[in-house]
Amino acid sequence: xxxxxxxxGIADTKWPLPGDLSAASLNAHRAGHEALGPFDExxxxxxxxxxxxxxxxxxxxxxxxxxxxxxxxxxxxxxxxLRLDAAGLxxxxxxxxxxxxxxxxxxxxxxxxxxxxxxxxxxxDDGSIPVYLAQALALPHFSLTLSVQSVPSGLHIxxxxxxxxxxxxxxxxxxxxxxxxxxxxxxxPLLKNVMASKKMNFPPxxxxxxxxxxxxxxxxAAAAPTRAAxxxxxxxxxxxxARDLAEVLVALGDAK
Amino acid sequence: MNTPTLRIILALTGAADEASQYDALIGAAQxxxxxxxxxxxxxxxxxxxxxxxxxxxxxxxxxAVSMWCDITHDALTPDAxxxxxxxxxxxxxxxxxxxxxxxxxxxxxxxxxGVEIAALLAGHFSGSTLGRCQTLAVQxxxxxxxxxxxxxxxxxxxxxxxxxxxxxxxxxxxNAPLPLPAPGALRRIASDDTLPPAWPTQxxxxxxxxxxxxxxxxxxxxxxxxxxxxxxxxxxALAQRxxxxxxxxxxxxxxxxxxxxxxxxxxxxFVAPRSYIAVGISGTPQHLAGVSTETSIIAxxxxxxxxxFQVAEVGVVADWQELxxxxxERLPASxx
Numbered sequence: 001x002x003x004x005x006x007x008x009g010i011a012d013t014k015w016p017l018p019g020d021l022s023a024a025s026l027n028a029h030r031a032g033h034e035a036l037g038p039f040d041e042x043x044x045x046x047x048x049x050x051x052x053x054x055x056x057x058x059x060x061x062x063x064x065x066x067x068x069x070x071x072x073x074x075x076x077x078x079x080x081x082l083r084l085d086a087a088g089l090x091x092x093x094x095x096x097x098x099x100x101x102x103x104x105x106x107x108x109x110x111x112x113x114x115x116x117x118x119x120x121x122x123x124x125d126d127g128s129i130p131v132y133l134a135q136a137l138a139l140p141h142f143s144l145t146l147s148v149q150s151v152p153s154g155l156h157i158x159x160x161x162x163x164x165x166x167x168x169x170x171x172x173x174x175x176x177x178x179x180x181x182x183x184x185x186x187x188x189p190l191l192k193n194v195m196a197s198k199k200m201n202f203p204p205x206x207x208x209x210x211x212x213x214x215x216x217x218x219x220x221a222a223a224a225p226t227r228a229a230x231x232x233x234x235x236x237x238x239x240x241x242a243r244d245l246a247e248v249l250v251a252l253g254d255a256k
Numbered sequence: 257m258n259t260p261t262l263r264i265i266l267a268l269t270g271a272a273d274e275a276s277q278y279d280a281l282i283g284a285a286q287x288x289x290x291x292x293x294x295x296x297x298x299x300x301x302x303x304x305x306x307x308x309x310x311x312x313x314x315x316x317x318x319x320a321v322s323m324w325c326d327i328t329h330d331a332l333t334p335d336a337x338x339x340x341x342x343x344x345x346x347x348x349x350x351x352x353x354x355x356x357x358x359x360x361x362x363x364x365x366x367x368x369x370g371v372e373i374a375a376l377l378a379g380h381f382s383g384s385t386l387g388r389c390q391t392l393a394v395q396x397x398x399x400x401x402x403x404x405x406x407x408x409x410x411x412x413x414x415x416x417x418x419x420x421x422x423x424x425x426x427x428x429x430x431n432a433p434l435p436l437p438a439p440g441a442l443r444r445i446a447s448d449d450t451l452p453p454a455w456p457t458q459x460x461x462x463x464x465x466x467x468x469x470x471x472x473x474x475x476x477x478x479x480x481x482x483x484x485x486x487x488x489x490x491x492x493a494l495a496q497r498x499x500x501x502x503x504x505x506x507x508x509x510x511x512x513x514x515x516x517x518x519x520x521x522x523x524x525x526f527v528a529p530r531s532y533i534a535v536g537i538s539g540t541p542q543h544l545a546g547v548s549t550e551t552s553i554i555a556x557x558x559x560x561x562x563x564x565f566q567v568a569e570v571g572v573v574a575d576w577q578e579l580x581x582x583x584x585e586r587l588p589a590s591x592x
Contacts, residue, residue: 010406010407011406011407013407013409013540013542017406017409021410026406026410038506038510092403092405092412094385094387119523120523123405123406123407124405124406125387126371126387126403126424127371127372127387128374128375128378128385128387131372131379132375132379135379140455141339143338143368143372144368158460160516160517161337162271162334162336162337163334163459164461164517165459165517166335166459166460167457167460168455168456169455169456169457170455179516180509180516181512182509182510182512182513183512213384213416213418214386214414214415214416215415215416215417216412216413216414217400217413217415218413219405219410219411219413220410220413221409221410221411222404222408222410222411222541223411231565231567231568231570231571232570232571233565233570233571233573234572238578238579238582239582241579241582242579242582242583242585242586243586245554245556245570245572245579245583246586246587248554248570249498249533249554249583250587250588252474252498252531
């Protein structure tokens with residue numbers, strides 16, 4: 001079975017964004033403080049679990065980011081790790097981002113049985129890129145995936161459905177966008193594989209850039225919501241705070 | 257050459273939690289219509305999928321739109337997946353003469369399903385998807401959008417010139433929808449079009465009997481500061497006592513203390529309760545993006561510098577392990 005996992009990386013939230021925001025400063029910040037996001041990690045862990053269940057599973061990762069991120073991913077002893085330079089990708093424009101990803105995937109010689117990616121592909125996507133990618137690859141798309149098993153008849157996918165969790169019996173090949181789940185935390189890589197990955201190089205795959213269909217105009221820091229009045233702080237001992245808070249909450253319950 | 261009239265269409269999936277948002281969504285659509293065409297009353301069209309059991313359209317909503325069309329299909333269920341909903345909406349849009357290049361903005365409800373449907377429809381009509389947006393405006397025959405990015409820490413301004421345009425708009429502070437002088441009639445389309453093949457699907461028991469987040473009057477929510485599942489047991493008790501819904505932040509979901517269906521935030525649900533009780537939540541922009549700016553926040557956090565206190569109306573600097581048991585002793589039994 002061939003598994004393809006696409007990882008976008010995010011700007012590590014432990015670090016504040018630069019004060020002077022622009023596309024260039026954000027690219028530089030991201031390059032210097034890159035990490036796998038929670039949805040990336042979930043997608044990668046699902047790929048590893050598929051390999052745990054069937055050791056002849058081949059995993060290829062396509063990483064959008066710096067070489068350091070590609071090395072981190074390669075530390076999981078994948079069969080192949082490809083890289084795209086994030087600065088060259090218009091990831092705010094789903095159609096253009098998908099087009100660039102497909103350019104790289106077309107040169108890949110093995111058609112995947114399962115494509116895995118996070119439900120949001122990087123800092124600028126909100127879930128549109130997996131949809132576009134599934135359409136471009138002509139694959140059925142299963143969103144909000146929690147887990148997947150390969151079975152003789154195809155795939156058993158556990159996902160968050162509109163009414164709650166549901167199990168879907170699907171056929172491969174398929175594209176799954178993965179959401180976070182407590183039972184799917186990314187494992188720690190083996191030290192020997194991490195050391196081996198440090199010697200690897202990951203030159204970026206070439207892509208032909210086109211003028212994006214959606215134009216980036218500007219970026220600014222998100223404004224904190226404004227509130228009409230200052231916060232009323234409940235002071236005192238825990239007993240006093242609990243008493244005052246109970247009064248506030250009882251008043252909430254009475255006011256319908 | 258005269259610019260064709262802009263059409264604004266609100267596409268609804270008929271999900272149970274949408275009904276509580278009709279006023280906000282129609283109000284936001286009217287505001288967009290007024291901005292785009294300031295010299296005319298905003299003409300808002302609604303296409304709503306109507307699975308069996310869905311409530312009829314409320315009169316206040318019908319009075320505020322120029323057309324309301326309910327779409328039925330024998331195979332349409334309340335839990336239909338996004339591709340099925342998108343296929344039906346696509347067919348309905350074509351019946352209303354929307355095609356590639358049509359000067360129209362189609363608004364979907366906020367949330368992951370709305371974003372997915374917007375992307376599917378944009379692909380079908382070779383239009384633009386702007387995904388999850390905070391604001392939308394029309395300028396010089398293009399659509400301008402402001403979108404949260406970088407975990408809600410930044411807002412990116414974008415311009416889409418390819419029509420039609422699809423977006424999942426999170427209504428911010430909007431006015432209540434205004435009744436039109438001459439509202440449109442209610443129509444119903446019984447679709448018998450072929451739907452995408454359905455994969456065998458089995459609903460699983462979630463073990464989650466809590467009140468639904470969307471539409472709840474009060475939400476009790478926990479974050480990383482709860483540090484353990486035991487903390488959420490206390491939050492569940494508090495939620496039951498207050499007849500409230502239980503929510504959680506992204507870190508709490510990652511830790512497995514609360515299911516992903518109860519995640520509140522930019523990547524989770526958007527809630528607009530009257531009151532939001534945030535316990536052990538620091539108040540990141542990513543989380544606050546999931547809470548309406550018109551909601552009153554009550555915050556409990558042991559860090560006096562936590563950003564949540566800058567947006568809360570009532571704050572308590574305390575350790576939840578000391579506060580919550582005392583609080584539960586003082587609260588009266590639930591009336592529910």
